[in-house]
Amino acid sequence: MPIKSYLALSISGRKEELxxxxxxxxxxxxxxxxxxxxxxxxTDTPNxxxxxxxxxxxxxxxxxxxxxxxxxxxxxxx
Amino acid sequence: xxxxxxxxxxxxxxxxxxxxxxxxxSMFPGIxxxxxxEKGIPEDANLDWKKGPCRFCGVGCGILVGTENGxxxxxxxxxxxxxxxxxxxxxxxxxxxxxxxxxxxxxALVKKNGSYVRTPINxxxxxxxxxxxxxxxxxxxxxxAMYTSGQSxxxxxxxxxxxxxxxxxxxxLDCNARLCMASAVTGFLTSFGADEPMxxxxxxxxxxxxxxxGNNMAEMHPVLFSRMLEQKALRGAKIIDxxxxxxxxxxASDRSILFEPQTDLAVANAxxxxxxxxxxxxxxxxxxxxxxSKGLTDMGYGLEDHYEFTDKPQKIDFEAYKEFLKDYSPExxxxxxxxxxxxxxxxxxxxxxxxxxxxxxxxxxxxxHTRGTWINNLVYNIHLLTGxxxxxxxxxxxxxxxxxxxxxxxxxxxxxxxxxxxxxxxxEDREMAARIWKVPVENIPSKxxxxxxxxxxxxxxGDIKFIWVQATNPLVSLxxxxxxxxxxxxxxxxxVVSDVFPTPTSDVAxxxxxxxxxxxxxxxYGNSERRTQYWxxxxxxxxxxxxxxxxxxxxxxxxxxxxxxxYSKENHVEEIFNEYRQxxxxxxxxxxxxxxxxxxxxxxxxxxxxxxxxxxxxxxxxPACSNxxxxxxxxxxxxxxxxxxxxxxxxxxxxxxxYPFWLNTGRVIEHWHTGSxxxxxxxxxxxxxxxxxxxxxxxxxxxxxxxxxxxKITSRRGSxxxxxxxxxxxxxxxxxxxxxxxxENMLINDVTLDAFCPISKEPDYKKCAVKVEKA
Numbered sequence: 001m002p003i004k005s006y007l008a009l010s011i012s013g014r015k016e017e018l019x020x021x022x023x024x025x026x027x028x029x030x031x032x033x034x035x036x037x038x039x040x041x042x043t044d045t046p047n048x049x050x051x052x053x054x055x056x057x058x059x060x061x062x063x064x065x066x067x068x069x070x071x072x073x074x075x076x077x078x
Numbered sequence: 079x080x081x082x083x084x085x086x087x088x089x090x091x092x093x094x095x096x097x098x099x100x101x102x103x104s105m106f107p108g109i110x111x112x113x114x115x116e117k118g119i120p121e122d123a124n125l126d127w128k129k130g131p132c133r134f135c136g137v138g139c140g141i142l143v144g145t146e147n148g149x150x151x152x153x154x155x156x157x158x159x160x161x162x163x164x165x166x167x168x169x170x171x172x173x174x175x176x177x178x179x180x181x182x183x184x185x186a187l188v189k190k191n192g193s194y195v196r197t198p199i200n201x202x203x204x205x206x207x208x209x210x211x212x213x214x215x216x217x218x219x220x221x222x223a224m225y226t227s228g229q230s231x232x233x234x235x236x237x238x239x240x241x242x243x244x245x246x247x248x249x250x251l252d253c254n255a256r257l258c259m260a261s262a263v264t265g266f267l268t269s270f271g272a273d274e275p276m277x278x279x280x281x282x283x284x285x286x287x288x289x290x291x292g293n294n295m296a297e298m299h300p301v302l303f304s305r306m307l308e309q310k311a312l313r314g315a316k317i318i319d320x321x322x323x324x325x326x327x328x329x330a331s332d333r334s335i336l337f338e339p340q341t342d343l344a345v346a347n348a349x350x351x352x353x354x355x356x357x358x359x360x361x362x363x364x365x366x367x368x369x370x371s372k373g374l375t376d377m378g379y380g381l382e383d384h385y386e387f388t389d390k391p392q393k394i395d396f397e398a399y400k401e402f403l404k405d406y407s408p409e410x411x412x413x414x415x416x417x418x419x420x421x422x423x424x425x426x427x428x429x430x431x432x433x434x435x436x437x438x439x440x441x442x443x444x445x446x447h448t449r450g451t452w453i454n455n456l457v458y459n460i461h462l463l464t465g466x467x468x469x470x471x472x473x474x475x476x477x478x479x480x481x482x483x484x485x486x487x488x489x490x491x492x493x494x495x496x497x498x499x500x501x502x503x504x505x506e507d508r509e510m511a512a513r514i515w516k517v518p519v520e521n522i523p524s525k526x527x528x529x530x531x532x533x534x535x536x537x538x539x540g541d542i543k544f545i546w547v548q549a550t551n552p553l554v555s556l557x558x559x560x561x562x563x564x565x566x567x568x569x570x571x572x573x574v575v576s577d578v579f580p581t582p583t584s585d586v587a588x589x590x591x592x593x594x595x596x597x598x599x600x601x602x603y604g605n606s607e608r609r610t611q612y613w614x615x616x617x618x619x620x621x622x623x624x625x626x627x628x629x630x631x632x633x634x635x636x637x638x639x640x641x642x643x644x645y646s647k648e649n650h651v652e653e654i655f656n657e658y659r660q661x662x663x664x665x666x667x668x669x670x671x672x673x674x675x676x677x678x679x680x681x682x683x684x685x686x687x688x689x690x691x692x693x694x695x696x697x698x699x700x701p702a703c704s705n706x707x708x709x710x711x712x713x714x715x716x717x718x719x720x721x722x723x724x725x726x727x728x729x730x731x732x733x734x735x736x737y738p739f740w741l742n743t744g745r746v747i748e749h750w751h752t753g754s755x756x757x758x759x760x761x762x763x764x765x766x767x768x769x770x771x772x773x774x775x776x777x778x779x780x781x782x783x784x785x786x787x788x789x790k791i792t793s794r795r796g797s798x799x800x801x802x803x804x805x806x807x808x809x810x811x812x813x814x815x816x817x818x819x820x821x822e823n824m825l826i827n828d829v830t831l832d833a834f835c836p837i838s839k840e841p842d843y844k845k846c847a848v849k850v851e852k853a
Contacts, residue, residue, distance in 0.1 A: 001087075003087070003090050003091055003094050004094065005094035005095060005097050005098040006098060007098055007101060007102050007105070029091065029095065031095060031098075031099065031111050032111075033102065033106070033109050033110060033111055034110045034111065034165065035108065035109065035110050035304055035307065035308060036102075036106050036108075036109045038102055038106055038109060040095055040098035040099045040102060040111065041098065042091050042094045042095045042098065044087075044091060070094075070097050070098045070101045071093075071094055071097040071098070071764075073090045073093070073094060
């Protein structure tokens with residue numbers, strides 16, 4: 001039941017677009033930096049397989065410049 | 079059970095988000111995440127938001143604390159605070175998490191037969207008062223001491239001063255601001271005759287250039303640095319980083335200039351040499367508003383016990399000063415400062431251009447310096463020669479490290495030589511204190527006693543037999559703790575520590591008193607820009623935790639001074655502030671009344687006719703100016719600021735064959751000072767779990783040291799083992815290593831040197847000689 005956190009860097013000037021795209025992915029929570037093209041991202045998926053699929057979807061986003069894993073947690077689901 | 083699992087999952091997600099934000103703040107200087115806390119708050123939450131200042135650094139960001147059912151559950155930046163405009167750094171967002179720490183001190187502990195015994199707070203205060211009285215009876219009033227903090231609130235500092243100086247009648251009161259701000263104080267007093275910066279943070283919105291002197295603002299003052307970066311992006315303002323180590327601030331600056339430790343003195347003089355040589359002196363400003371002086375040189379470094387020094391200023395003229403500067407041509411200084419002639423001339427040209435507005439910022443790099451007062455004077459010289467001072471966007475500005483180093487330590491005066499107004503050596507100041515405190519003037523001794531380092535030397539010698547340490551952790555933060563820890567462990571001194579969490583200092587205490595954390599009591603702090611900030615008590619503290627001011631009052635009453643401390647438990651903060659405010663009445667330091675402070679997110683003093691004075695000494699903004707000129711440096715009897723002739727002198731200890739490296743110590747963004755709070759905030763602790771020693775990659779290669787390898791650092795005083803860090807957070811110059819001091823398990827201050835500036839008595843934590851070897 002992975003919960004992972006990332007730093008997502010958008011292509012310059014496309015932070016809003018990246019934020020919207022990530023929020024549309026449902027399993028993502030996003031907090032944008034106020035003064036940099038950086039988003040703090042947390043993903044919450046039921047298993048490793050879905051986690052991999054979600055990561056592929058994120059990495060396919062046009063507005064994403066770089067995705068950097070910060071931390072990973074494994075926790076029982078409710 | 080489901081609810082518990084959901085809560086746990088939600089908590090882990092929040093931790094994960096905070097980990098990302100913490101990582102971002104260490105990777106991207108000045109990065110800010112606004113409104114983060116609000117996102118985690120359930121929609122149906124009915125939070126009561128209360129304003130206050132942040133608990134950590136001297137920037138003094140305004141915070142709003144969300145409380146629900148008597149518990150603090152969220153923090154966000156106060157959008158009404160002109161300091162941070164709703165923004166907070168990573169420490170600020172997470173601050174309330176520490177108060178839930180499992181090892182919180184909730185009850186008094188008294189050491190009996192080598193073990194701590196939980197004791198009712200009233201019994202513990204009885205014991206403290208009786209021990210203090212007994213010590214005074216047996217050994218005299220100068221055998222007891224109190225060591226307080228730049229984290230003490232204004233009322234706490236005031237009551238400490240009144241108890242020690244007014245009631246007991248000893249000047250054995252000093253504070254940890256001696257370790258961080260004393261050189262700024264003596265710098266201001268010697269140059270201007272009045273403490274604290276003339277400008278304010280609004281300077282950031284006007285300056286064209288920011289020159290940071292030995293100051294890693296991206297990690298230590300991140301909210302201000304983010305405001306500078308914003309001006310860089312908006313207006314093309316430039317940041318010049320002048321330092322001994324490449325840091326996050328350096329990489330975010332327009333230019334990074336590195337210098338050999340201690341040679342900032344020479345470079346500052348070289349800048350003045352260039353300003354004069356190129357005709358960039360603002361002659362009318364200097365002629366009208368400045369005088370020239372020199373002081374004693376070869377003062378020593380305070381390494382021996384009982385060291386004393388008093389400067390003897392002598393007036394000189396401009397020509398003599400110009401002659402003195404001949405030894406500081408860029409060509410001569412470049413030879414030993416390792417700053418190129420080109421870079422020295424570049425720095426001078428920034429200050430010398432009359433069309434460029436410049437603010438100089440500094441903090442510990444200049445203050446923790448064996449010639450700290452001098453380097454403060456020298457940076458003022460640059461601004462005075464060019465007339466770039468006391469105007470929006472133009473001025474020298476010393477930043478503070480603690481939330482109330484200005485408000486409490488400097489303004490209330492919890493130093494041995496200070497009174498709430500003025501100094502103990504001044505008869506009028508003693509008379510004012512005696513009148514307001516309602517004590518005979520003879521009670522207040524006219525001679526200062528122990529500054530911080532000498533106070534702990536006196537404990538070690540056995541001269542001080544009772545010490546009360548409040549809201550600070552000297553056995554991690556003092557230099558040369560290898561001497562002062564065994565000193566505090568001696569049976570000859572009864573040690574009382576009041577704090578929120580156990581620390582290596584409370585470990586040696588005879589009595590530990592459980593203190594309230596700042597939002598568990600009301601109070602006032604004063605930040606770097608002369609801003610006084612009031613807050614109300616927001617939540618109840620656990621167990622028998624008690625506000626420090628109230629513990630002082632209770633002990634004073636038990637010692638028989640009850641009539642001098644007639645405050646009520648419920649309203650003592652207000653009653654004390656209203657009494658204290660009398661000391662600063664008038665246009666030069668008038669403080670806003672409580673009803674204004676309660677409403678506003680901080681108010682800058684001098685507060686005159688309902689208005690703050692943002693730029694002192696400038697007649698356009700400062701109603702205290704009375705000489706009929708544009709500027710009036712009214713802190714000096716002649717109304718003139720002093721340009722000081724101060725030479726370059728070597729550090730007391732330099733690398734040699736046996737100890738070939740400079741050791742520089744400092745802080746990191748994740749932790750605040752000795753880490754007693756931030757190491758109890760899980761996300762910050764996880765982000766930076768332990769200290770380390772930074773090497774230049776070439777030095778690491780020569781020594782065969784790999785990243786993470788355990789290294790022993792040894793000086794003539796002690797040693798410390800830490801993992802190596804190469805090409806990670808910061809990059810020291812070749813021949814230098816850097817160690818942060820937040821980690822109580824890796825006590826780098828066992829290694830540092832207790833040399834200090836002879837004028838300010840502030841120790842130098844930035845320079846001593848060490849050797850390194852694989853552990």
